[in-house]
Amino acid sequence: MRLNIVIGGRAGQGINLVSKIVSSVLTQQGYFTFNYRDYPSIIRGGHNFNVLSISDEKIESHESTIDGIVAMDDLTMEVHKKELKKSGFIIKPDSFLEFGINLNVALAAALMKILGIKKDVLNDEIKQSIKKNVEDALKASDAGYASETTKIQLPAPHPNKIRIISGSEAIAEGAANSHIDAYIAYPMTPSTAVLQILASQQEKLGHIVFQPEGEIAVVNSALAVSFAGARTMIGTSGGGFALMNEGISLQGQSEVPLVVYLVSRPGPATGVPTYTSQGDLNLALRAGHGEFPRVVIAPGTPKEAIEKTNEAFYLSEQHGVLSIILSDKHLAESEFSLVEPINKPTKIQIKRKVPGETIIKATSYEHDDIGNTTEDADIAYKNGLKRLKKYEEIKKSCQKFEMIKIHGKKDSKNLIIGWGSTAGAIKDAIKDLDAKFLQVLYIKPLSSEIKKHIEESSNVLLIENNLTGQLGRLIREKTGISVKKRILKFDARPFHSDILKQQIIKELIS
């Protein structure tokens, strides 16, 4: 069973509350939900919509054909009517306008009735979600609920213990699990959510959150905080990360541990700021002048985001290396149903000496063993070799973590390769297909297993949410193998799993 419901309206009308109420009630009963959020860069007005996907099985994507529309305005009906199935329903706002700001509650209640959810379950959720003037909200809920009849009989759910979590919340949780001491960031969509989540938790958890005057100040102050002994993470999107480049290079020279949360959106430049893209993989791999090691990890789900953030902290502290956690808007802002347990985090211990304990120096110059500036050819040469050797040690350390993941039919000769937020749509698309999906989690270092999987397969297909197939190019660089078949999406929107399924059948299976 799979339903996709569009919930749309103007920015400021509260469509997210509808998604929240509905997904909260459904997941408590054991159904899985996935909520895709689509919004322009507008504070009030425009057209925002969510696609709330519902199933009795695990899902991590949304689809293109719609079973129902919850419309908070006429524009929503206009825009999404063509996606609606013939049997689909529309919940219109007209008869609930008297409820004012509780219009969203009335519409959520109408949807709950259509899905056959009991009224007391709904009302309990409303009391949980709405703290102010809950009586007014309940009146709206009553009216909405009474306006519809049950049209869809949901199958009996499995008894799942499900948590709704966004990619941003998962990154913040991974940082908290690592006992982060300092998070430093400057606001930039879609990285800002982590800044706000960690800021709201700072007194409770004990870390500090600092927003300085810009990204250049972010990276420079973060390296100094870390040098002084704090477990430190910074967060930004492509443009902000580009500003930080000289500081990223400073990490390479000073070898001060630093974790970067880089969450991409479509560029170039300001691009399409509130939408999604995997266009910044090359930036993550190459940013910063000079030659120095780094780690680039790309989680594809909230569980991976929690766990890989901890690994990023571990590797960074263990090796004095730059760890980049590469995400995108689609992973950051979509709301997933998390059901699997989270691996126990590795404890991040600061064993290095810090200022105050002794006299110790970090520097942007090439330097000798005690941090003195040098222009000596022998030392420059040795330090170069040291950086190479360090990367070999990092590669070894990464072996103990899951660097790739295989999904689907493990013995299939049809191989799909992808990374990051596309994992959800790919996994859902291949559920009944003869296909194996290799999800790349560690992009730098890249697992040597990838080559074996390619060589064992008859057909190989690359799927990326970008224009040029950046992972494909990296695989060619590292393995000499060029993956010719590609599905690339670069319209600033994520994949729909139903459309992707048809594309995969066409490219890979037929």
Place this chain on the structure above:
Amino acid sequence: MKKETIDQHDKKLDTKYQISWCPGCPNFRILEAAKLAITSLINQGYKQTDFAMATGIGCHGKIFDYLNISGFYGLHGRAIPTAIGLKLGNPNLNIIAFAGDGDTYSEGLQHFISAGKHNADIALFVHDNQSFSLTTGQPTPTSEKGFKNKIDIHGEKPTNPINPLMLALSSGITFIARANARDPQQTAKIMEQAIKHKGFAFVEIIQDCVVFNVPINNRDKNMYYLDKTPTTKEEAIKLIQEYDYNIGDGKIALGVFWQEQRPTLEDQFPQLQNIIKNKVQGWKGLKR
């Protein structure tokens, strides 16, 4: 991690590094003043290991290799955010930022202006020789009008210099002073006051450049020390503006022009108070 400890150099503030400033450069005197100030503070009970410096890139930055305290030799223009980071990493450290005029007033100007707002408890010493000297003499924002260089049309800077102290005052910086590199004894006293000031302390150090900005050299005859710190901004502005950073006969006031108390950046975080109260080694020493 590189950077083994260097406390095997014993407790001296000197290092064994060979100094590479030009002969006669007033940076030698600024180093001397810094050592006098830190020594005086150590004699008052401060620990040498509790000092840490942040430096930018330029002639001034070489002080990093000559001063035996902890520190981060940062990027050009970024001494201030680096210093703020050190303080947030361990608020028990006494943080000194050494920076140049190109660093502070050109590449890193946004950090200087924002420093007044943050008011982190750090001391910034700007070695202002009114020239990008390590890159062979290009104009900086404080270079005098007519400054001879190879960039500006007709080889002379066409515009007036900025007055960094005015900028500091309007940016809300809570301690503003000017010192003379050629007078290390008095400069040390101002530095000591700046380090002790709870909040962001800015000391502009007037400095000759013996190679790339000779016309501004030897301004001692125009200099005098303030008797007391002004109590109103109007008075401070009047004294700050006596010197416009051009070459002339105007008086150059030295000393502390402005001091006020405001909550510091560290004060705003209850999370940092345990580190401060229990005098632990920053986050590393904190049981979490």
